[in-house]
Amino acid sequence: MALPPWLQRQLRALLSLRGHAVLLAGAPGLGQYELALALTRAWLCEHPSGDGACGACDSCHAIDVRAHPDLFVLMPEQQAIDLGWPLDPVTQERIERKEIKPSRQIRVDAARAAVAFAQLSHTRPQGQVLLIHPGERLNVESANTLLKTLEEPPGRVRFVLATEAAHALLPTIRSRCQTHTMAWPTEAEGRAWLAAEGAQECPGLTDADWAACWRMAGGRPDEALAWARLGVTERVWRALPRQLAQGDAAVIGDWPLARQVQVLMQLCHDAMAVAAGGKPRYFDAAALPPVPAVARLSAFWRVLQQAWRTVEHPWQPGLWTEAWAQRTAAVFAPGAAAGAALHSCP
Structure with a gap:
């Protein structure tokens, strides 16, 4: 799926950076995860361009099917399930047996697994990538587990962290990353993307309905789409405050x-x-x-x-x-x- 124009502009800028760790920070609904994944794909792509990954090589396909050997995605278990990323077999089995519930925080055991992954040799010349989302779900113990590897990564390991609450990250995590502040779309491009993207998910909504979702989202496209999925229309939006x-x-x-x-x-x-x-x-x-x-x-x-x-x-x-x-x-x-x-x- 093509990136929205405001994320594509940011991807081009990020590809010019030379550091090993990037922190994508901004308000909820600005596309941090989508941009982090696009950057990851470009870093691991066999034929990247200034616009990002080629989308056709073996590496791109491996990411599409969630099976790239040089990519480690560090997420809360519930978020990984929602986004289609596989859990480690032991955790998956424990959840299926209802011994534990999917965590909404990033457990320290998962952080330790990420550190162990970084010690492995990469299988392709592009190196390895560790994607962390959302960064604010790292608790103190899991964040501290990552610090040494984040500061001095072995081999060709790169990090991309995405967060909707940069203030909740440990200062020691933030200081080891190049911070990129997420850009807001213009209303024209945001509304155009919203109507096109939502046409299949929320058929029947009018321009006035999308305008109401846009307003309720405070100008954040992903948030506006989320409100539309919940059934927000212009009529609902106008009646809601007094109700x-x-x-x-x-x-x-x-x-x-x-x-x-x-x-x-x-x-x-x-x-x-x-x-x-x-x-x-x-x-x-x-x-x-x-x-x-x-x-x-x-x-x-x-x-x-x-x-x-x-x-x-x-x-x-x-x-x-x-x-x-x-x-x-x-x-x-x-x-x-x-x-x-x-x-x-x-």
Whole structure:
């Protein structure tokens, strides 16, 4: 699949770098993983050009089928499963036997396996590549395991790390990489890509629907497509702020909990922006409910941040959604007593 034009421009620039480790950092939804994989393909390609990999050689095919002997992909197990990367046989068997659940963090054992991979001889003249995504899922122990190899890689080993939260990486990891800040697409090229890419996945959406997804995503193409997959249309987008403010979570009840927290944070962000005399970013100003006091919104933002840090815990989804619907309605209800609902948090 061809890269979007804004990622292709960045790939050309990255191919001119001479360091052994690149960190792709930026906001969620800007294509870090796609760019990291494209860079990996170019590094390992037998016939690369200034535009990237050829897409036709044995190396490119081996990456396509997730079987390149000189590529190690270091990811949380759940993410590897979602993206089609094979797990090591022992971990795969333990998951199938339900002895463990797929991890959402990068385990230290996986980091040790990556270090062991780097000690092996490469099978092709292009060397070896270690792709790490998302970098913020390295815990302290797994990050420290990689440090020595990242600083002094043996042989022809190169690293590409992708992250949506560079601040969460250890400073010692960041300092050993050349950081590339992800570029944002223009609205014209982002919207054009979104409509073309989404035509097959979300048929029937109008230009106004895609515009609503684009706005809700804050101008991030991957995020806009994710909102469309969840059923966001112009009608949903315009009704959502007041529905949430009234405690009506029917539209978002089937969404993943992380997306539910995200949309509540977007509502809170836009309400605070309006309260401060600014413009909303994610919703239309006319669609927002009456804005409560800034102090109440600030308190709500703090508990939402706490919820975001714990959203991957095994909550009971229905109860979780109902609790947050009531809490949101309390924040936007008239009267000072509404703040009492913020003192407890799922």
